[in-house]
Amino acid sequence: xxKYLLLKHYRGAxxxxxDVPMDRWTPEEIAAHMRYMNDFAARLEKTGxxxxxxxxxxxxxxxxxxxxGRPPVTDGxxxxxxxxxxxxxxxxxxxxxxxxxxxxxxxxxxxxxGEPIHEWLELRPFLTEPPVITE
Amino acid sequence: MPPIDESLLRSLTPEVLAALVRRGADFAAAEDAVQxxxxxxxxxxxxxxxxDPKGWLVTVAWRKFLDAARADTARRRRxxxxxxxxxxxxxxxxxxxxxxxxxCAHPSLTxxxxxxxxxxAVGGLTTRQxxxxxxxxxxxxxxxxxxxxxxxxxxxxxxxxxxxxxxxxLYLVFNxxxxxxxxxxxxxxxxxxxxxxxxxxxxxxxxxALMLLHHARRPARTDPDGCLVPLAAQxxxxxxxxxxxEGIGILQRALARDRLGEFQAQAAIAxxxxxxxxxxxxxxxxxxxxxxxxxxxxxxxxxRLNRAVAVGEADGPRAGLAALAALDDTLxxxxxxxxxxxxxxxxxxxxxxxxxEAAHRATNLAERDHLTxxxxxxxxHRPAGQRGTDHPGG
Numbered sequence: 001x002x003k004y005l006l007l008k009h010y011r012g013a014x015x016x017x018x019d020v021p022m023d024r025w026t027p028e029e030i031a032a033h034m035r036y037m038n039d040f041a042a043r044l045e046k047t048g049x050x051x052x053x054x055x056x057x058x059x060x061x062x063x064x065x066x067x068x069g070r071p072p073v074t075d076g077x078x079x080x081x082x083x084x085x086x087x088x089x090x091x092x093x094x095x096x097x098x099x100x101x102x103x104x105x106x107x108x109x110x111x112x113x114g115e116p117i118h119e120w121l122e123l124r125p126f127l128t129e130p131p132v133i134t135e
Numbered sequence: 136m137p138p139i140d141e142s143l144l145r146s147l148t149p150e151v152l153a154a155l156v157r158r159g160a161d162f163a164a165a166e167d168a169v170q171x172x173x174x175x176x177x178x179x180x181x182x183x184x185x186x187d188p189k190g191w192l193v194t195v196a197w198r199k200f201l202d203a204a205r206a207d208t209a210r211r212r213r214x215x216x217x218x219x220x221x222x223x224x225x226x227x228x229x230x231x232x233x234x235x236x237x238x239c240a241h242p243s244l245t246x247x248x249x250x251x252x253x254x255x256a257v258g259g260l261t262t263r264q265x266x267x268x269x270x271x272x273x274x275x276x277x278x279x280x281x282x283x284x285x286x287x288x289x290x291x292x293x294x295x296x297x298x299x300x301x302x303x304x305l306y307l308v309f310n311x312x313x314x315x316x317x318x319x320x321x322x323x324x325x326x327x328x329x330x331x332x333x334x335x336x337x338x339x340x341x342x343x344a345l346m347l348l349h350h351a352r353r354p355a356r357t358d359p360d361g362c363l364v365p366l367a368a369q370x371x372x373x374x375x376x377x378x379x380x381e382g383i384g385i386l387q388r389a390l391a392r393d394r395l396g397e398f399q400a401q402a403a404i405a406x407x408x409x410x411x412x413x414x415x416x417x418x419x420x421x422x423x424x425x426x427x428x429x430x431x432x433x434x435x436x437x438x439r440l441n442r443a444v445a446v447g448e449a450d451g452p453r454a455g456l457a458a459l460a461a462l463d464d465t466l467x468x469x470x471x472x473x474x475x476x477x478x479x480x481x482x483x484x485x486x487x488x489x490x491x492e493a494a495h496r497a498t499n500l501a502e503r504d505h506l507t508x509x510x511x512x513x514x515x516h517r518p519a520g521q522r523g524t525d526h527p528g529g
Contacts, residue, residue: 001246001247001250001269003270045274045275045278046278046282047278047279047282048247048248048251048271048275048276048278048279048280048282049275050271050272050275051270051271051272051275052272092247092269092271092275094245094246094247125498127497127498127499127500127503128312128498128499128500129311129312129499129500129501130312130363130499130500130501130502131310131311131312131499132309132310132311132312132320132349132350133309133310133345133349133401133405135366135404135405135408135441135444
């Protein structure tokens with residue numbers, strides 16, 4: 001088994017085929033999209049492949065250490081940040097081919113006009129524990 | 136009150152399960168009932184240990200099964216059937232346990248499903264324990280187990296299965312590593328030992344020997360900071376000599392049967408490492424011969440890669456690099472092996488670059504950190520201005 005992260009971007013991903021921002025959809029189209037996402041996660045739970053799914057607020061704060069005895073420095077958000085993560089799903093699947101298949105299904109979530117968005121999702125393998133037997 | 140011996144309790148799991156199936160319970164319902172009985176045993180036994188643990192478990196599991204069947208009105212017809220079953224007869228013997236191994240590793244299951252079902256139905260682990268071992272939510276693991284049970288629900292328990300598929304599943308469990316709350320390596324050894332005692336198969340013995348020999352090195356595999364220590368640098372006084380002795384004994388008896396298989400060959404390589412008092416005294420020519428056997432048995436590119444590294448030790452790094460050059464350079468660990476051989480050949484510059492590249496391609500964290508440190512070690516001797524910026528992982 002292998003764990004993969006399916007990463008959704010607010011921005012920073014290549015343009016989707018059905019590239020209409022969500023705030024231009026009808027309420028029914030948004031509802032249909034949400035239903036598709038929930039059904040997808042529920043189906044993965046049933047197949048024993050679901051690990052986690054979360055959505056992120058678009059705006060956050062940058063934080064860094066500022067030396068002994070000082071409070072951390074905060075900054076941002078920065079409008080120029082190119083890569084903005086919208087959310088993720090973590091899956092635990094037999095192999096890479098299955099991960100690609102599922103990412104393809106998730107990317108088919110309906111958007112404007114009820115048509116698939118064809119959104120680009122980033123698929124990243126988790127680093128694992130080292131195997132016991134290597135030689 | 137004394138804590139109960141959980142591995143003793145769990146070693147009874149397959150026999151209790153088989154007893155229920157013998158009495159007419161279907162596999163999926165029987166498996167649930169046995170889980171319930173195990174939970175109850177953990178609760179009750181410390182204060183009130185039974186004289187006959189197996190009999191106790193069979194009685195309680197059977198009662199749980201009947202309760203569940205009665206409660207499930209949708210299963211009215213099955214309830215009628217089990218009510219007609221005769222009173223409990225003799226508890227079945229070892230063969231039933233073997234059949235459960237075959238069922239749980241049935242070829243119709245995906246590897247992940249076979250692993251989950253084996254750990255629960257044969258190993259007696261709870262769904263929560265398996266979920267934690269594999270770092271997935273308990274609900275996900277529960278679904279994986281119940282799907283697996285549905286998949287094999289039509290399989291008859293009375294036909295002999297394929298030992299090789301069972302060994303493959305146990306190998307996967309062992310090789311998962313030492314993470315998590317449940318010691319999967321120890322559990323794999325326990326299940327393989329139980330299997331090897333029941334089946335006359337040199338490869339079952341070979342796999343058990345392989346596991347014991349690798350498990351013996353466990354205390355030396357990581358340093359106090361949790362960093363991976365490569366075989367050559369391990370403190371061999373920390374190897375478990377009794378596990379090594381047992382593994383070598385099992386391997387020798389298996390090899391004497393003259394039915395060589397890949398697990399015996401892998402165990403033979405592990406035994407040669409275990410036999411060497413120091414890394415320098417390793418019998419590399421003989422290890423290369425065993426890799427030749429493994430190539431013949433498996434024709435695996437990963438084996439060819441490991442063989443190239445062994446050739447580098449036996450005949451010098453140039454010979455190792457030549458063997459490596461014949462292989463696909465996208466193989467996992469190809470770059471790491473090349474880096475190692477280049478360093479041995481004295482080409483520090485190339486080795487450092489390749490170690491950094493190998494770290495970038497590593498599929499696990501401990502190995503990535505190890506390879507990054509190798510690159511850093513080689514680059515530390517260069518003036519700061521010449522240090523590249525191509526180090527991976529920050």
